Amino acid sequence: EIADAIESLLAPAAAERPLAGKRAVVTSGPTREAIDPVRYISNHSSGKQGHAIASALAALGAEVTLVSGPVSIADPPGVTTVHVDSADQMLAACLAAGRIDIAVCAAAVADWKAARPAGSKIKKKAGMAPPSIELTPNPDILATLSKPGPQRPALVVGFAAETENLVANAIDKRQRKGCDWIVANDVSPAVGTFGSERNTVHLISASGVEDWPTLAKGEVAMRLAGRIALHFGRPTKAEAAE
Template sequence: GTPARRNRRRRHHGGLTADNKLVWIDTDEPKSPSRMGPRLADPAGVRMIHVETAAEMLAACEDTLPVDVAVCAAAVSDWRAAEMADHKIKKRADDAPPTITLSENPDILATLSRRNDRRPRLVVGFAAETNRLIENASEKRQRKGCDWIIANDVSPGTGTFGGEANTVLLISDAGIEEWPRMPKDKVAERLAERIAATLTSEQAVC
């Protein structure tokens, strides 16, 4: 996303003030779907935790616990190279293509969702799908164990990747909410307001 989309400020939504911690891998700002620009600056008003790998991201997330809400918006790779070379691997004329062995990355969303101790009160995941949006996103929510899934269609022609707007579904035990198409920063604001309303309602019941 753009710096505006990534700027998680200390905000007041629905009577709830959030003390935000943002765990992220340093990212370049996309100028287009195929071209990256300068490195994004740290957003203001949050505690930044910089990581470089999926394992570091999981450890950092667990170190922040307990928290009220975990919003797992990062698109973490499912796999990583099993071995990392500490030097350049040179190509020679008689070399065959190298074999790359992969290892599975930790599943951050599932790990946070299925904790028996210090589980966030609300865990929010994201599903980017190219087909069977509702079915695939609903299955992911059940498989990961999170409370909400924000599902969006990223198939070619939607303009989601590299675009400024998005159409999402919020899927939870209560059903499916279809949000109208809106700028991505407005999607983030609406999600923050929805989270605040849910936590405030739970506090009122307690």
């Protein structure tokens, strides 16, 4: 009877922390790619969605490492946050996290970096043509983490930020990268996802496309974390009720 009593005491706790024992890495924010010591290329990601996902996974019991590009929002409590600038640093920090069960790549990683960043500030010269910045591809963090093998996380989730043909591009991206799910969100200026508090996303998996309603970024994060728990056969109360 004592064992039964303990089980019934623990059962609600387990349902509330369905990701206990799982290790997750979440990337968030933009990356900054140096042109010279002063200038850089970056993007408008605020980190709000990625940080919220890190918090949501931690709230469900996962042990979370958040790898964050430069953002102006606070490190979430209950999460180990690693701060990086460039895509190269972000990939290294993800790999340094070791064996993980869940990877959520929510960062807006720069696709390209300067091929040859200048060691000193590039001078503007009167009468001279402006320099043209030659670019080279950054490492593909999502594709790297999705690569088949014994180290591959059981679940790899990517994000697709698009201004056009959102769902078609995201379905294509899922196949190309080899990840399990894609969270596709519209970042056209009219929608204004970057920096805003709400997000309209589509969840793309092998089973198809789910259109989610416009939600606060914290709600998108909680719903995604719930789906991740369900994927590991550990539904939250909310997911079990659906």
